[in-house]
Amino acid sequence: MEQRIGFIGLGNMGSAILQGILASQTVTAEQFYVYDINPEATDALKQQYSINVLETAKDVAKESDIVFIAVKPNNMSEILTEIQKELKKSTVVVSIAAGITIKAIEAVIGYDQKIVRVMPNTPALVNSAMCSITPNTEVSAEELLTVRALLNCVGLTEVLPEYQVHSATGVGGSAPAFVFMFIEALADGAVKGGMSRKQAYKFAAQTVLGSAKLMLDTGKHPGELKDMVCSPGGTTIDGVQVLEEKAFRAAVIDAVEACINRSKMLSGEK
Numbered sequence: 001m002e003q004r005i006g007f008i009g010l011g012n013m014g015s016a017i018l019q020g021i022l023a024s025q026t027v028t029a030e031q032f033y034v035y036d037i038n039p040e041a042t043d044a045l046k047q048q049y050s051i052n053v054l055e056t057a058k059d060v061a062k063e064s065d066i067v068f069i070a071v072k073p074n075n076m077s078e079i080l081t082e083i084q085k086e087l088k089k090s091t092v093v094v095s096i097a098a099g100i101t102i103k104a105i106e107a108v109i110g111y112d113q114k115i116v117r118v119m120p121n122t123p124a125l126v127n128s129a130m131c132s133i134t135p136n137t138e139v140s141a142e143e144l145l146t147v148r149a150l151l152n153c154v155g156l157t158e159v160l161p162e163y164q165v166h167s168a169t170g171v172g173g174s175a176p177a178f179v180f181m182f183i184e185a186l187a188d189g190a191v192k193g194g195m196s197r198k199q200a201y202k203f204a205a206q207t208v209l210g211s212a213k214l215m216l217d218t219g220k221h222p223g224e225l226k227d228m229v230c231s232p233g234g235t236t237i238d239g240v241q242v243l244e245e246k247a248f249r250a251a252v253i254d255a256v257e258a259c260i261n262r263s264k265m266l267s268g269e270k
């Protein structure tokens with residue numbers, strides 16, 4: 001890939017995507033042009049890779065063919081205003097900000113700019129992200145393919161209509177936090193039973209990873225896979241009963257719904 005790739009904001013998510021793309025070797029470090037208001041965010045990356053760290057967001061916008069904006073939603077408007085004059089008509093602006101609609105971005109940088117809205121997640125850091133991708137009407141099929149190819153370097157992608165991005169935020173962007181809470185809780189249970197903390201985290205994390213892989217690789221329904229674990233009169237079904245009594249599924253559904261509602265609120269839909 002020959003495009004010059006910009007990143008404005010290199011916090012948790014920006015640096016995860018950048019490092020995931022670098023690890024895939026699809027783009028060389030020299031093709032990256034980056035800026036973060038906090039020099040500490042770029043210092044470590046600069047030491048590790050020969051990326052171009054620039055002085056301002058404007059410089060990044062000027063240099064890039066595709067520019068990822070990875071700042072917090074409340075910083076989006078100031079960044080878009082700042083870079084607006086530097087964007088070429090051919091520049092593809094990729095926003096990963098939760099709750100910021102394509103329309104809101106167009107309102108600042110122009111309705112004729114190419115915009116792709118993405119909802120990624122932090123497993124991008126280990127090339128295992130799940131990203132939703134939504135282009136505006138200015139983005140060509142080829143440009144969409146290029147952005148998708150970049151994001152495929154860091155995991156799986158699905159192109160979604162914008163109204164589904166709220167769900168993608170709940171089940172994708174935010175969900176790693178819930179999974180880590182689950183892993184922590186699984187390990188706490190094992191520690192309670194006498195296992196060392198270190199071993200408990202290894203068991204819990206590998207079990208979550210393996211279970212997800214089993215479902216993705218076999219294509220089997222999660223209910224069928226759950227049934228395969230529950231031996232009649234065995235250990236698992238007792239645990240399943242406890243989770244049902246404590247409304248585990250309802251709690252998870254409510255958590256995803258809370259993310260969806262918050263995303264709608266940030267978008268001005270609620």
Ligand SMILES: NC(=O)C1=CN([C@@H]2O[C@H](COP(=O)(O)OP(=O)(O)OC[C@H]3O[C@@H](n4cnc5c(N)ncnc54)[C@H](O)[C@@H]3O)[C@@H](O)[C@H]2O)C=CC1
Nearest residue numbers: 009010011012013036037038041070071072073097098173
């Ligand atoms: N953290 C996550 O798991 C996910 C985050 N997102 C979205 O990604 C975006 C970034 O989130 P995080 O990386 O978690 O936040 P973060 O706080 O870790 O990173 C934001 C970065 O932007 C920089 N920044 C702030 N103002 C700036 C400016 N004016 N110019 C240049 N850089 C500036 C900060 O110094 C910081 O390094 C947010 O919009 C969020 O909604 C989306 C999906 C998942």
Ligand SMILES: O=C(O)[C@@H]1CCC=N1
Nearest residue numbers: 097098169173174175
């Ligand atoms: O919590 C947030 O707002 C961001 C978006 C999805 C994950 N983290």
